[in-house]
Amino acid sequence: MATGTDKRRREVLRAIVADYIASQEPVGSKSLLERHRLNVSSATIRNDMGVLESEGYITQQHASSGRIPTEKGYRAFVDSLHDVKPMSPAEKRAIVGFLEEGVDLEDVLRRSVQLLAQFTRQAAVIQVPTLHASRVKHCEVVALTPTRLLLVLITDTGRVDQRNVDLGEAVDDDQVQRLRQLLNNSLQSKTLRDASVSLADLAQTAPPDIAPHVLSAATVLIETLVEQPSERLIMAGASNLTRFAGKSTLRLPGIIEALEEQVVVLKLMANLPELGNVAVRIGEENEDEELQSTSIVTTAYGGEGAPLGGLGVVGPTYMDYPGTISKVSAVARYVGRILAGE
Structure with missing residues (x-):
């Protein structure tokens, strides 16, 4: 098949698909010539449509009707799209x-x-x-009472989890600040799965004076992280x-x-x-x-x-x-x- 002929038939196919999408009515050679600048005779268009039909790109529902695209025709149309409609x-x-x-x-x-x-x-x-695609963005630690903390875990996908942590002993402002820093150093930019591992390690290596608080917070956070909703x-x-x-x-x-x-x-x-x-x-x-x-x-x-x-x-x-x-x-x-x- 000559290159020019092949190119023209692709244009005819695109025109048939475009017209059928717009109208959901079978497309005839006459309407193609009226609606598109194909610059060929109606006899040439009819011949092209016959070839496209024999190759399985279009089909004719009735002997006297126009053609409609087949799935093969739609696939060829989609594969030929180089530019899509820009949004207004x-x-x-x-x-x-x-x-x-x-x-x-x-x-x-x-x-x-x-x-x-x-x-x-x-x-x-x-x-x-x-969840496996989420990474920890930040963990905020707020002292609600001397023996109760609020943990707010924020991920890069916008998920926000809040959990209360009850402590066995009172915590002061300096310890809250250090706890916040330790948790964020351990969690930031990690996937939730890796974050759980880091928290387990942190609970074993925390400074002795805040180790009980770290263990309590890490336990609650690990429970939050491993809650994998469907x-x-x-x-x-x-x-x-x-x-x-x-x-x-x-x-x-x-x-x-x-x-x-x-x-x-x-x-x-x-x-x-x-x-x-x-x-x-x-x-x-x-x-x-x-x-x-x-x-x-x-x-x-x-x-x-x-x-x-x-x-x-x-x-x-x-x-x-x-x-x-x-x-x-x-x-x-x-x-x-x-x-x-x-």
């Missing part, structure tokens, strides 16, 4: 303004998934950061999928059921692309049978090259891929910035 300044401001109003980590994540569902008009999901997901916009219920290709009841089974969605988040990249799984590329009538766009969020979790959207195979990829990428980028305190 208003959309960017909406993202930043809405997310920055979040009062804590979970509120930011809940807002981000609501925003993503609203922007894409599809089902959106975000993974709550897993991985959680926050979802929004599943009702958006009812817009597509009239389309025979979308098996809505099974999709809703699959999304409610968190194990299925956690599997989607297990193989995320590198930070900054976006993955698109189309139709039968999805392992779960119930999701094989959908397309799923996922990415990781985090900061400084360290992913903290994943987010994405689930929608029909005829979703607006450029727009969806752009929105998923943008929301992930802003979530990462906010969690990093930028």
